[in-house]
Amino acid sequence: MMLQEVTSVAMPATNGRMISLDAFHAQRQEVLQAWPTGAAVNLDDAVSYQRQIDPRKRFSNVLREAAARRAMLIQPRAGVALIEDHVRLLKYLENEGEADLLPTTVDAYTRQNRYAEAAKGIEKSMASGTSLLNGFPIVNHGVDGCRRVTEAVNRPVQVRHGTPDARLLAEISLAGGFTSFEGGGISYNIPYAKSVPLRKSLTDWQYVDRLCGWYGEQGIEVNREPFGPLTGTLVPPCISHVIGILEGLLALEQGVKSLTLGYGQGGCVPQDVAALLTLRKLADESFRAAGFADFHLTTVFHQWMGGFPEDESRAFAVISWGTMVACLAGADKIIVKTPHEAMGVPSKEANAQGLRATRQIINMMADQGCLNTEAVTREQAVLEREVRGILRKVLELGGGDVREGTIAAFEAGVLDVPFAPSMQCRGKLLPMRDNEGCIRMFSRGAVPLDADLVTFHRERLEERARAEGRTVSFQMVTDDIYAISKGRLVGRPR
Ligand code: 5AD
DSSP: OOTTTOOOOSOOSSOTTSOOHHHHHHHHHHHHTTSGGGGGOOHHHHHHHHHTSOGGGOHHHHHHHHHHHTOOEEEOOOOOSSHHHHHHHHHHHHHTSOOSSEEEEOOHHHHTTOHHHHHHHHHHHHHHTSOOSSSOOHHHHHHHHHHHHHHHOSSOEEEEOOOSSOHHHHHHHHHTTOOEEEOOTTTTTTTTOSSOOHHHHHHHHHHHHHHHHHHHHTTOOOEEEOOTTTTOSSOOHHHHHHHHHHHHHHHHHTTOOEEEEEEEOOSOHHHHHHHHHHHHHHHHHHHHHTTOOSOEEEEEEEOOOSOOOSSHHHHHHHHHHHHHHHHHHTOSEEEOOOTTTTTSSOOHHHHHHHHHHHHHHHHHHTTOOOOOOHHHHHHHHHHHHHHHHHHHHHHHHTTTOHHHHHHHHHHHTSSOOTTOOOTTSOOOEEEEEOTTSOEEEEEETTOOOOHHHHHHHHHHHHHHHHHHTSOOOHHHHHHHHHHGGGTOSSOOOO
16 A cells, blocks of 8 residues: 555554465465474464463563563574573573573574574584584474473563575464564565575565464464664665565564564664664654554664674673663664674673673663754654655555565665675665764665755765765775774774
8 A cells, every 4th residue: 555645544454465364374284394393383272372471471562561661671692503502591691691582593594494404403413512503493493392492481582583484484483482573575585695586585474474463363462573784784774764664564464563673773873863763753654654553663773783893892892882872762672792793603601791781781871861962853854854755666666565666676776785695686775984974875876865865975975085085985885894893983094
C-alpha cells in the first residue's frame, strides 16, 4: 500500500500481502525437510511450550516494560559450538555481566545453510575441547538442544545471525524457546552474501515473518529486529533508516507486532542522536501511514561496528563513547562490544567487561535526558527529508508493494549500501566524513536526493577538504575507514 494514500487508523485484520495459511503450511513441509532436526518441529507442541515460558523471559515483554521506565537494556553477542559451553557462557554473561537480554549468535556455516559442515564443527569441538565454530549451530542442535539453552537462563534470549534464508533456523529457534529473532530480507542479504537474489531473500524472510506472525495469532508474541548497521562502515543514516523501515513494513504485513529497529553508531555525536530520534519518529509515522496501528516499536543502538583499536583500554573508550551517545538519544536497547573486538570472538570475561563498562555509563547518564542542540535539530531536519524522499521513491517503484519496490530500488540504485559484497547492490554510493565527523555522501550514485540536499552534502565535504588542505578524494574514504582503530574519528592527513 502507498504511504500517502492510507488514512485509516484501524488495524486491518489481514492485508493483501500476508502469506495465506495454505501457502504457508505447504512451504513449511519443504522447509522442515532441509535437515533431519526439522522433523522435530511440531507447531502445536511449540505453541504449548512457548505458552509456559515465564513472561519475564519473553523478549517483547521485557522491552515493553523497560520502555515504560525509559530504561536502556544491555545485550551482548555470544555463541559457541556446544550446548553445555553455550549455557555456561550465557549464564556467565547474565550473572557477571548483568546482561538484561541474552543472545545466541549463530555460526557462519549455519548462516549459509551448510549444516553438514556445522556438524563436523560440532564433532571437532567435542574432540578438541574448544569451540571450533564462531557461534551456536541452532539447526544442528535442534529443538531440544535449544530448549536446554533457553531454559537454563533467566533472561529472554534472541537469535542473532546473518542468514539470507533463515526459514529452518526460525522454525527451530521458535520451537526451541527463543522469543526474538534478528534479521531481514535486505539486511541479512546485502551485507552478508554475494549472489543471493533479493527476491529470494525477501520472499524467504516473508516466510520467517509469517511464522512469527502465526505465533502471534496463537497469543505468543515474537520480537523481530531488522539488522540496522548493515555493513557497519560509513553507512549514511538515511540508507539504513529506509531499509529498516522497509523491513519493518514487511514484518508488519505478515502479522509481526513487536519490532525493534536498529542503528549502528556513525561516530558524529549530533548526527547519531538525530539519527536515533528520527528513526523512531519516521518508522512510527510510516507504519501508521501504511495502515498499521497495533505494534510496539523500540529502537536499538549498536556500539561502533567498524574497526576497533587493539589496545583494550582504547577499546573500552570506544565502548563507553557509544553508550553515552545511546543514552543521549534515548535508545531502548544497546548492543555491546567487547575489549577483544579487534581480535575476534571474545572470551566470556572480556564480554562481561564490555557489559559492565556499558552499565556504568548508563547508570551515570540516567535521568539526564536527550541531547538537544542546534546541530541535532539540523541533522534531524536533513535526515527526515532524505528518508521520506527515498522511501517515497522506493514505494513508488513498487506501485505500493514493499517487496517489489525494494527489488526495483536496488536494481535502479535508488537503494545502495556502501561496501556491501552483494552483486545486487550498485556500490556507487561513496560516503565520507565532513569536518565535524558527520557521514555525508561524496557521490550518491542514483539515490534520490533533492538538489539542495546534494549541495549541502558537497559543501560540508568541501569545508573539510579546505581545513585539511587537500581536495575531496577517495583517499579520505580510506582514511576514514581506519581512523577509529588508529585513535581518531576523522581520517585527517598526517
Ligand atoms: N561471540 C561473540 N561475539 C561474536 N561476534 C560474532 N560472533 C560472535 C560470537 N560467537 C561479534 C563480532 C562483531 C559482531 C558483528 O559480532 O565480534 O563484534
